[in-house]
Amino acid sequence: MAQYTPQELAAKLKDGLLSFPVTAFDANLEIDEAAYRRHLEWQASFDVAGLFAAGGTGEGFSLIPEESARVVRMAVEEAGSRVPVLASAGGSTAQAVQNAKDAEAAGAEGLLLLPPYLTECDQAGLLAHVSAVCAATSIGVIVYNRANAIYSADTVARLAERHPNFIGFKDALGDIEHLTKVYAKNGDRLFYLGGLPTAETFALPLLQLGMSTYSSAMYNFVPEFALEFYADVRRQDRAGVTEKLNRFVLPYLEIRDRVKGYGVSIVKGGLKAIGRDAGGVRPPLQDLTEQDVADLSALIDAAGIRPADAALPAHV
Numbered sequence: 001m002a003q004y005t006p007q008e009l010a011a012k013l014k015d016g017l018l019s020f021p022v023t024a025f026d027a028n029l030e031i032d033e034a035a036y037r038r039h040l041e042w043q044a045s046f047d048v049a050g051l052f053a054a055g056g057t058g059e060g061f062s063l064i065p066e067e068s069a070r071v072v073r074m075a076v077e078e079a080g081s082r083v084p085v086l087a088s089a090g091g092s093t094a095q096a097v098q099n100a101k102d103a104e105a106a107g108a109e110g111l112l113l114l115p116p117y118l119t120e121c122d123q124a125g126l127l128a129h130v131s132a133v134c135a136a137t138s139i140g141v142i143v144y145n146r147a148n149a150i151y152s153a154d155t156v157a158r159l160a161e162r163h164p165n166f167i168g169f170k171d172a173l174g175d176i177e178h179l180t181k182v183y184a185k186n187g188d189r190l191f192y193l194g195g196l197p198t199a200e201t202f203a204l205p206l207l208q209l210g211m212s213t214y215s216s217a218m219y220n221f222v223p224e225f226a227l228e229f230y231a232d233v234r235r236q237d238r239a240g241v242t243e244k245l246n247r248f249v250l251p252y253l254e255i256r257d258r259v260k261g262y263g264v265s266i267v268k269g270g271l272k273a274i275g276r277d278a279g280g281v282r283p284p285l286q287d288l289t290e291q292d293v294a295d296l297s298a299l300i301d302a303a304g305i306r307p308a309d310a311a312l313p314a315h316v
């Protein structure tokens with residue numbers, strides 16, 4: 001049973017940092033329940049405003065629906081008393097509706113609706129798709145503006161009018177004109193969250209477009225640094241943000257961009273580097289090479305941001 005109304009959830013999420021915990025896998029790439037629970041417990045021990053289980057960084061796209069529901073349930077059990085846990089829904093409309101029901105039953109406070117799978121779609125179809133999901137649950141729903149699911153400002157407004165539990169707009173497109181239109185039309189009826197890869201990179205300029213928060217994947221392995229970065233963004237401390245971009249985020253992008261799909265794999269690489277291994281990634285993603293992990297570990301040290309309670313990395 002959700003503890004927050006959709007409106008209370010939006011108020012909580014919009015003014016704090018959000019993150020997407022990785023899903024821990026064992027050597028056979030099966031869910032590693034103990035490692036996942038340890039990770040969630042650690043993640044919830046910092047001042048994060050919301051944790052999205054089985055999302056993009058959580059490799060939700062590689063989980064079958066039963067696994068997704070199981071992951072959400074574990075996340076709620078480990079972290080739910082301290083931080084709102086949200087789930088994701090995706091695929092066909094029927095699948096997304098089922099995900100939404102499972103998420104609510106598992107105790108999730110809200111839902112991130114991922115783009116439908118494979119097909120092209122336009123506004124009337126997106127409106128019907130999101131409406132079906134919003135109608136199937138009473139928890140808060142956030143749409144993910146990405147790939148084949150690009151919501152016009154008018155569609156967003158219609159959804160907001162029809163569904164009180166439609167609370168948020170997450171963007172991974174980065175089209176300034178589009179974001180300006182969505183915010184100008186919908187204002188404070190929704191909250192807006194940045195979701196471009198390595199969201200820190202864009203956080204300060206996107207704040208001006210109404211995005212008061214973002215999903216930090218790196219929070220998974222450098223939570224204190226990620227929280228300091230967010231505080232600088234909210235203070236509009238340009239010097240602080242620039243210094244942190246140069247010290248860690250921009251060199252991190254150089255490692256992330258070595259292989260397609262590393263945007264997710266590098267987060268598990270980061271956990272390996274700090275000695276909190278959550279296992280490898282499922283295909284079609286590929287794990288960081290040992291050299292990549294060593295480079296990331298050296299960068300974490302050079303930036304002086306190894307978490308205080310992190311063990312020494314396995315390879316040193």
Ligand SMILES: O=C([O-])C(=O)C[C@H](O)[C@@H](O)C(=O)[O-]
Pocket residue numbers: 019020055056057058172194195196197198199200214215216217218263
């Ligand atoms: O589900 C997702 O798209 C994400 O996990 C988003 C990431 O957290 C992205 O914003 C990032 O890499 O910082």
